[in-house]
Structure formats: C-alpha cells, structure tokens
Amino acid sequence: MKSFAFAVGVLAMPAILHAQAPAGLAEQADTALEADRMAWDFVEGITTEVGPRMPGTEAEARGRKWAMAWLEANGFANVANEPYMMQTWLRREEEAEIVSPFPQPMAITALGNSASTGPEGITAQVVGLPSYAALQALPDGALEGKIAFITHDMRVTQDGSGYSFAGPARWTGPAVAASKGAIATVIRSIGTDNHRTPHTGGTNFPEGTRPIPAGALSNPDADNLERMLERAEQVRMKLVLTPQVVGETESGNVVAEITGRDVSLPPVLLACHLDSWDLGTGAIDDGAGCGIIAAAAKNVAATGQPLRTIRLLFAGAEEVGVFGGAAYARAHGDEPVAVAIESDFGADRIWRIDTNFAESNEGLHNRLAEAVARFGVAPSTAVATGGADIGIARDQGTAIIDLQQDGTRYFDLHHTPDDTLDKVDPAQLRQNVAVWTQVVGILANEAGSIKPAE
C-alpha cells in the first residue's frame, strides 16, 4: 500500500513532489537570519589566518589550502583544487609627489597591469581631464610627454551603477591616454570615500597598445590636484611606480559540493572568488561572498539531502582578469548547469532579486520572490546577468539569478586597504545567508528545468 500510494503520488503530482522545498527550509532561513555564524567564521578566519590573497601568488595558494581545509572540516564533499597557469602582475614601489609649484607628496597606488616608470621615476606636467569623455575628445598627440589626470568622479548608488559610469576612467582610460601620447596616467580613485587610501583595480591595455604607468590617487589627493590646477599654470608631478609582470605562475579554483539525491540532474552552481587585491585582506571582496554561499549550502543540506547537487566555486584570480572563472568555464563547459548565482558585492543586505527566467518560468520566479519578501527583498523586472565568475552559465544560456546587495557603502572600501573584517556588519551578513538559504533550498529541490527553452 505504501508503495502504491507513493506511485500514485508520483503519477498524480510529480512536479509538486519534486519541486517542493524541504519542510524546514523557511525555518532554517529564519534561524540563519538570527544566528548564523558560519559565514562570519569563514570571513574572519581567512582574513585573520591568510590575509591578502593576490592572484598568482603564494598567498593565494595559502588561501586555497585554508579554504579547502575549512570546507572539509564543514563536511563538504568532493573538495578539490583545480589549478591553472596565469600571467602574474605584482605591485612594487609606488610614490607620487607634486614637484612644482606646490611640492608635497600624494597618496597613490598602481593599477593592475600598469607599466613601470623604472625606479628613478618620471617627472612631467599634469594635464587635468574632468571626465573620460573629455579624454576621448582630445586630438591625437594632445598628451605628448604629459601625465594625464582623469578626475571623473563617482557618486554613491545603491545598485552599483555609479561604477559602470565612472569605471571606464580606470578600465581603459590609461590606454586611451597612451594613444594620445601620454607617458603616464593618474586617475581619481574609482571610489566614493574621502580617505587617503587609493582604490586599485585592473586597467587594460588591449593587444597592440602601449602599456604606460597608471595609478590612482586617493580622492582627497585628486581634490588637491584639482585645486592646484586651478591655481597654477603648470603643475609637475613625479611618479614612481615599479610593478612587474613576474611571468607565468600557478593559480587555481577551489570547488566543493553538497551531493544531491539525483546526480544526473544539472547542479545549482554558487560562486564567489577567493583571491583579493593585495592592499586589503579581502573581507568584503570577496571573503564574505564565499562565506555566504557556503553557509547557505550547508543550511540547505541541514533540511535534508537536496534533489540536485549544490556546487560551490571559490574562483581564483578574479581581480586581475577573471582567470579562475575562465578556467572553470573551459574545464566544465560541457557539464550543464541548472542555475548559477554569484555573491561578489560585499556583505551588506540583499534588497532585490533579479532572474533571467521571469518569462520562461514565471511560476518559479514568483515563488522565489515571494519566499524572500519577508527578508525585505523586492522583486524586479531587471534581467539577471550574473557575476564575473559564472561566465559558464552565460555561455550555456542557462538560468541566472542576481541577489542584489546594497552597494551604498561598497565603493567606499572596494579595492582599498580598508577592505578588512571590521567592515562586515554581522547582521547584514546573516540576512544574506538567510536569503541565499531560502533561494538555494528552492532551486536545489526543483526537478524541472529552471529556465526552460522558450
């Protein structure tokens, strides 16, 4: 009878049986909101016991080893290091000073992929450019022999869109300045704080362009340089930036799983990145993200073995060119992913849920939105595009969810020495874990395609 009843049940409502989240999921998520310690344990541990984890370095390797031991200690299955080789750029000396007419030092940091000035440095006139557009509008040769100063400022936005607006000054500003003759570029930090801690980050010299020394001034220093340019006909700066490309070194991704009941089903992929810039200790970028996804996976497992495998990707070398995410896509591109979600925007509260299947799977989209509403998370009509390390999901055209975190404070700290544990608010971190627990628990127990072909 039991067996018959079961069979009838399966036949009568297979979707419901498979689709149903485990009975205790909501309670587990509610408990996480009040009491989760696991995400904090990860971010506290890795920032204290490892610290900065610059891509391609021994410190990043120590981070992988530490994370693998932590994942194993917390009962994850199939914990593995997946190494790959990469070109590694390292920061060395970095100094800037105004030599005339108002001599004083300035706080600077090199941008990733910056060329070197050589140890003797370079001294040249500074040309101020109020925006990236003003730089682009310059005629060829306009910056010949000069240091370009792009002082495009950035304002606080909750959704991080200010980064997209100001970011080009860093991403491609130095290459554009080089193409117009500049011998170096300094930018106003792509950041929203007023501290003397400049924001690093990668810049890109496309194939065929000439790399030049490129650094970011802190916002107070950029303010000061702007004032100097208003007061003097000519301002001259000395710049010493001696970063090096040290050649090919090993980096790696760490993967781990909560094995599902049906391993033939494509897994739910949760991603973060384990590397960090060298200036801080990688707490909000992105120790917190790895802690959040691991804690959520464990919370889901605590409500019973999920239908689908939950796969964690702690990517390597995100900061300097998404080398880890690319290696993962190469290695696993032919393994279908059911849905991918990434946590890589700090540790502040999630305020919005976006998916890319609102039309193709409206029922699931609405179910997810309803399930997280009690945590203050609003639905949206924006289409999720996913984080940097889940390119595999974009390649496969599969389901993606963005659990949007509040970015109001994020760019005060992003890529600075101030990315440290004390910036993580434990209560907001727990809200992240609660929302992720709820969402991952539903997805990992969803039998049907999450983003059906339309």
Added chain:
Amino acid sequence: MKSFAFAVGVLAMPAILHAQAPAGLAEQADTALEADRMAWDFVEGITTEVGPRMPGTEAEARGRKWAMAWLEANGFANVANEPYMMQTWLRREEEAEIVSPFPQPMAITALGNSASTGPEGITAQVVGLPSYAALQALPDGALEGKIAFITHDMRVTQDGSGYSFAGPARWTGPAVAASKGAIATVIRSIGTDNHRTPHTGGTNFPEGTRPIPAGALSNPDADNLERMLERAEQVRMKLVLTPQVVGETESGNVVAEITGRDVSLPPVLLACHLDSWDLGTGAIDDGAGCGIIAAAAKNVAATGQPLRTIRLLFAGAEEVGVFGGAAYARAHGDEPVAVAIESDFGADRIWRIDTNFAESNEGLHNRLAEAVARFGVAPSTAVATGGADIGIARDQGTAIIDLQQDGTRYFDLHHTPDDTLDKVDPAQLRQNVAVWTQVVGILANEAGSIKPAE
C-alpha cells in the same frame, strides 16, 4: 563742549565706556556665521599650496613664509617670523608584517621620537597587553626580547576626554615597555576610526631611559593582531622603522597683530599652530585653527580699532614637543598677556565656553557666555586650562578661555593621512569664526583686568 561731555562720560561711566563691545560686533559675528570665507581661504590655501609642515623642516619654513604673506595680504600689522632651533626627528621607512603563523603585512606608522630598527628590521614574538595598566603591572624583565603590543582602545567622546584615557599608551607606553625589557613597542592607534591609516604622534623617552622602536598599527590591524593572539600560541612580527634624528634645525613662530588703540594695555593673545604631522596636510590639525583666529581678529577690526592689541601666535613645532610655544614663552614671558585663547581641536562646532575667571570676574564671564549662547554654545563650570601653545598664559597666571570644539569626529582623523581639507565642514568652520569674533571683540575692548587678582 565736546571735550567736556567726553570727560563727563569718562568720569561717570568709565568701565562701561571702555568695556563696551563695538556696536557692530554682534552683527559682524552673525555675518561670519553665514558668510565668512577667510578661515576657509587660509586652510584651503595652506593645505593646497604648502601641504604637510613637519616641524624643523623646509616644508614648515615654507608654511611660515606662506602664512606671513597671507597675513600681510590680509592687512595684519607687525607680521614677523621668530626663529628658534630644535632637535628634529624625521620618519623614514616603516613596515610591519606578521611572519608566523599567519604571514601578512600590517599598516604601521612610526611614533615621533621612535628609535630605528635599522634597515634590516627586527623580528620577535609579540606580547599582547590589553591596556596601559596591564603594561605597568608587568614585572621587570617580563618583556625581555619581545615586541610589546599595547591595544588599549579609545572611544569617541565629545570633549576629547577619551584621548586622556587612551593617550598614555602612546605618550609613555613605549618607555615603560622598554623599562621591562621590550625591544620594540607597537600600539593600537590612539584614534576612533576603522581605517588602515595609523595615527602617529609623539612618544616620550625620558632622560635616562632607552629609546626603542615604537609604532602605531591602524585599528583594523590591531583587531587582526588581537585575533591572531587568540588563535596562536606565539605570533612573531617583523618591524622595519628607520626614523632619524637629523640634528638641530631651524623652526619658528609667526606672529601678527591688529594694533589696539591703547598699546600700553596687555594684548589679547590668540594661538594656533602652523606645523603639522607629515602624514596629512594639517587641515584640522591645525590649519583650521589658524584660519579661525585670523578671521576672528579681522572681523573684530572691521567693527573699529579695538582698545587692546590682538596678537596672533601661529606657533611652530607643536606636534613634536611644543617647541614653538616654549620659545614664545621664553621670548615674551615678561610681556603681560591680558587673556589667551587657543584653537587646536579641529574645525567642528564650538559647543561650550570655559574660562578661568568665573569667580574673579563673574560679570565678564557671564557676558561672554550670554553673547555666544545664540550660536549654540553652552556655559560651563569647568575651569579653562588652555591649549599647548599658550603656556605663557599659564606661566603668568593670567586669564584663559577654552572655546570647546566638538571632538566627536576629531580622533577619527587626528595625526593620520586623512587630515585633509575635505574633512573641514565649511558651516561648522564659520560657526567657530562667529563665536571667536564675538568673544575676541568683547575681550579686546575690555578696559579692566580680565582676571583680576583675587
């Protein structure tokens, strides 16, 4: 008749005639609150055109030259440089790293008067001490061969009293640690922020004690080191601090005056300091103070020539041992001062007025308190003791007023690279100028003794 009437007036109410503040004073102060630009002009100018002004250096000398030109351009009389010689200590390399068991760099800065580790640095075990009292309680020899880590924390207080509570860890902690065998000392920054910008400041090795290398970690680094000490039996740190005493160099005070109608009367002395620590640009400590006192003096002069001379002292070399204030007291000790006031606590609003003559001259005390009440300044029963650079007034036992500024934010910035112009709130700066204008205007037109002998 005119002459007779005047004589009658003098005879009938001499105190009132002389004691009366000029008719336009209140209006002048009110206007300052809305529109004063002069204090801002000073602090913007000196931070932009000079920058850091480390005592005894060429940069401090440029600061004096700049300030003298500014004072002359603004119509002050008797602008003068009063040079003196001093022993000059300069910061050089500064690096700290944990070498085991959790290798990572830490943000450190040398304390003024720190000894050098030599360029090769020193490596030793760290001993954590939760407070200055815990350090004092250690038996002799307890720190033999160790690096003492004093992690006495500091909380925000409006009146700055947190500095008195935590300060000894910096002022004398290294000397006490040395007396117990420590080969170096690192302290938690004496500051209330959570940025990776450690707070420098002077430490003192009394005659007969052995100077050792001494630095401050930023608060996030001190947090991290505390966590490490909780997790590991032994934590080892490498410290490279190579400051130098470069020998005797010239420093100086800048003085300037608004000449009074009766130069036989002792002047009103207004003080600030022109030097700054090398890490920031000396905006809140103490460019703002010099701007405030100069603007107030000019505002008073704008209401008519004051009875008493108003004398400005822009002291040199306050930060490293009040050399300027001491030189001023030596040079001018036999010239009586009527009353002294110093501005050296940032640029945030004045919230309280203290005098040291509430008992001996209750009428004037109350008149001052009533005159500034409209700017939100409360009277108090605290007895004013004056700032560092007006030792001359303490030596003379003369009148002192403290216009207490709000210190809530001050120790976030104090002695860090973050002491820059953007931290000055123009509205609060103007409130300072308004209150000083009102107070100085009354004092400079007061004929009688401000603090009569009791």
